[in-house]
Amino acid sequence: EIVEELIAHLQPKLLRGRRVLVTAGPTFEPIDPVRGLTNRSSGKMGFALARAAREAGAEVTLVTGPVHLRAPRGVRRVDVQTAQQMLEAVLAEVEAADVFIAAAAVADWRPAQAAERKLKKDGSGAAPTLAFVENPDILATVAALPRARRGELYCVGFAAESHDLLAHAQAKRARKGVPLLVGNIGPATFGRDDNALLLVDEREAVELPPAPKITLARQLVGEIARRLGLPCEAD
Amino acid sequence: EIVEELIAHLQPKLLRGRRVLVTAGPTFEPIDPVRGLTNRSSGKMGFALARAAREAGAEVTLVTGPVHLRAPRGVRRVDVQTAQQMLEAVLAEVEAADVFIAAAAVADWRPAQAAERKLKKDGSGAAPTLAFVENPDILATVAALPRARRGELYCVGFAAESHDLLAHAQAKRARKGVPLLVGNIGPATFGRDDNALLLVDEREAVELPPAPKITLARQLVGEIARRLGLPCEAD
Numbered sequence: 001e002i003v004e005e006l007i008a009h010l011q012p013k014l015l016r017g018r019r020v021l022v023t024a025g026p027t028f029e030p031i032d033p034v035r036g037l038t039n040r041s042s043g044k045m046g047f048a049l050a051r052a053a054r055e056a057g058a059e060v061t062l063v064t065g066p067v068h069l070r071a072p073r074g075v076r077r078v079d080v081q082t083a084q085q086m087l088e089a090v091l092a093e094v095e096a097a098d099v100f101i102a103a104a105a106v107a108d109w110r111p112a113q114a115a116e117r118k119l120k121k122d123g124s125g126a127a128p129t130l131a132f133v134e135n136p137d138i139l140a141t142v143a144a145l146p147r148a149r150r151g152e153l154y155c156v157g158f159a160a161e162s163h164d165l166l167a168h169a170q171a172k173r174a175r176k177g178v179p180l181l182v183g184n185i186g187p188a189t190f191g192r193d194d195n196a197l198l199l200v201d202e203r204e205a206v207e208l209p210p211a212p213k214i215t216l217a218r219q220l221v222g223e224i225a226r227r228l229g230l231p232c233e234a235d
Numbered sequence: 236e237i238v239e240e241l242i243a244h245l246q247p248k249l250l251r252g253r254r255v256l257v258t259a260g261p262t263f264e265p266i267d268p269v270r271g272l273t274n275r276s277s278g279k280m281g282f283a284l285a286r287a288a289r290e291a292g293a294e295v296t297l298v299t300g301p302v303h304l305r306a307p308r309g310v311r312r313v314d315v316q317t318a319q320q321m322l323e324a325v326l327a328e329v330e331a332a333d334v335f336i337a338a339a340a341v342a343d344w345r346p347a348q349a350a351e352r353k354l355k356k357d358g359s360g361a362a363p364t365l366a367f368v369e370n371p372d373i374l375a376t377v378a379a380l381p382r383a384r385r386g387e388l389y390c391v392g393f394a395a396e397s398h399d400l401l402a403h404a405q406a407k408r409a410r411k412g413v414p415l416l417v418g419n420i421g422p423a424t425f426g427r428d429d430n431a432l433l434l435v436d437e438r439e440a441v442e443l444p445p446a447p448k449i450t451l452a453r454q455l456v457g458e459i460a461r462r463l464g465l466p467c468e469a470d
Binding site for chain 1 (some may be wrong): 271272303354356365368398
């Protein structure tokens with residue numbers, strides 16, 4: 001614990017004076033007052049990134065979906081439930097940011113309408129069918145902002161894939177229009193304390209081998225700091 | 236903390252020598268390797284009941300869906316994800332139980348099939364439609380077991396309703412075939428440390444006013460102990 005505190009304190013201040021906005025966790029998309037759609041994200045990677053950015057001297061805001069984690073010391077926390085709420089919170093905060101790290105596992109879809117009352121079994125054995133609508137794409141929305149296009153806001157995306165990680169990460173980087181995309185094998189990493197990352201930028205793909213998420217977060221903060229000042233354009 | 240330990244220690248041993256099986260938490264019904272359907276249950280009420288039963292001298296097994304709570308001291312914990320897994324765990328444990336308390340918020344439905352690979356947006360903006368099938372009814376299944384019908388296994392159900400609590404609780408008690416049904420206003424209580432309960436048996440409806448969940452759990456354990464020996468039949 002004391003050693004960990006010391007290590008944290010001794011991190012190089014690579015982001016001193018920078019303002020970093022991080023998203024973390026899953027979103028929860030209501031079906032009715034009690035049920036909803038979510039995913040296995042624990043928020044640990046996003047929280048580790050917020051902590052690593054803070055250790056590196058940045059002023060950090062963390063927008064998080066429902067998780068059971070305490071915010072790192074010195075980090076401002078904004079709690080949200082749905083993708084729509086996360087987008088609104090991010091747009092409210094991002095104007096002041098120099099770096100945006102989208103580590104949240106945002107639901108791609110939400111139920112087309114949430115029922116005001118709890119859905120009941122009707123005794124027929126027939127189950128409901130649920131129609132979905134696409135959620136806003138938070139990362140792509142932010143990456144399309146003028147400040148991001150001008151390179152004043154550096155955008156980092158995450159991809160959780162169950163297969164073909166490199167191809168999906170490269171395609172996602174181009175599609176979202178971000179300079180740096182970080183891939184991790186979702187089902188294997190969700191909820192765990194360690195992880196392995198694949199960094200994809202316009203030139204190369206670099207693997208960060210399995211390590212505790214806080215170690216990877218510090219490495220990633222180093223990679224981001226090194227790239228700051230480059231334009232936030234994918235292609 | 237010490238006072239709380241003392242209070243726990245001084246609880247009357249109303250369930251000494253009894254074996255109690257409790258379910259708690261939500262279930263998580265996979266849609267694909269990362270996404271799933273769940274609900275807002277925190278598991279706190281079920282964990283409080285397991286603790287209260289243990290304090291009352293019972294041998295307690297707790298079958299729980301994915302929650303972020305530590306098992307009460309002296310309670311055996313079995314972790315599950317889906318309703319199907321919870322049913323299997325309950326059926327494996329319930330033969331040895333004298334009391335079954337179904338406090339879990341089990342998903343009524345699960346996706347008709349879980350995708351082996353993560354569902355991807357196809358770029359068309361079209362969202363998927365999800366078909367559901369009904370999950371097994373754990374409480375009704377247990378209440379229909381011969382030992383329950385003979386009154387050797389006392390079954391307690393829970394109802395989380397967003398409206399018309401009394402009517403729903405009475406109807407659910409009859410439908411499930413259990414002697415005691417406990418209603419709580421789901422959306423208002425999920426995740427909170429306090430709660431209010433409505434106990435419905437064949438004779439009456441009794442309200443336990445708002446209190447910390449552990450207080451309510453101790454009261455409920457008292458109510459159950461008082462009723463033990465009565466036949467486990469609703470009608």
